[in-house]
Amino acid sequence: MNFEQVSPHLDAYKEHDQIIDAAEYLIRSFDLEHENFSGFGFREELSSNSLLLTAEGELGGLQKVMIPKNLFDFDLNLVLNMVAHEMLHVRQKAPGNVIEDKNEREFQAYYEMLYHTVFPQIPEVSDFYKKAFGNKAMEYYKRMGEGSELQQKYAQQKTEVEQLINSLS
Structure with missing residues (x-):
């Protein structure tokens, strides 16, 4: 998947304030999904120029990735790397792989x-x-x-x- 294909979809989701849908689209488009992932939730925004995502859940249990509502206000390369970072944590905390x-x-x-x-x-x-x-x-x-x-x-x-x-x- 390349940015030319992804960006218009993300812009449409963002325009309709569908941030979680946009994040789900992103992990599907870049093959980041994992069976230990239970979905996205919102966390507090730090600021307009600071980004924090977290993978939350017990070790060996399902993980929810918490994202700020302003996630897609940042550079897409950075966003993808941050989401991939958390999706790696989802895998690291999966049963049998902890x-x-x-x-x-x-x-x-x-x-x-x-x-x-x-x-x-x-x-x-x-x-x-x-x-x-x-x-x-x-x-x-x-x-x-x-x-x-x-x-x-x-x-x-x-x-x-x-x-x-x-x-x-």
Whole structure:
């Protein structure tokens, strides 16, 4: 699916204040659906220039992705990456697939926003956002604990993220 096909549909949904329908259209169009996803709900908007989405639900249980009503006021590439981030969390919290450690979940999700290994159909974001996502990935990597098993598990990806951040500086 490409933007030329998606944008008019999203604009129509937005025009009719059908934000949840637009978000559902987006995950269908970009093949982000998962059986552990129970739907979208609204969360409070942070501001007109700040975006926060969350996947909510018990580990091993269905997940609801909470979105702000102003979601589609932002750059579509950014929106797609943010939605994909949360849809990865939906998968990470699915029965039989649960990743217990929040730092590991977040590191994986930010890494995905940079390299699109799970969702290759998601477009890249600007270097500004790549740097921000890389820095968030590194923050969660550090929270795993110095020299921990988790850090060892993700040492290669950490190096990739560091190299990316340095190439953007």
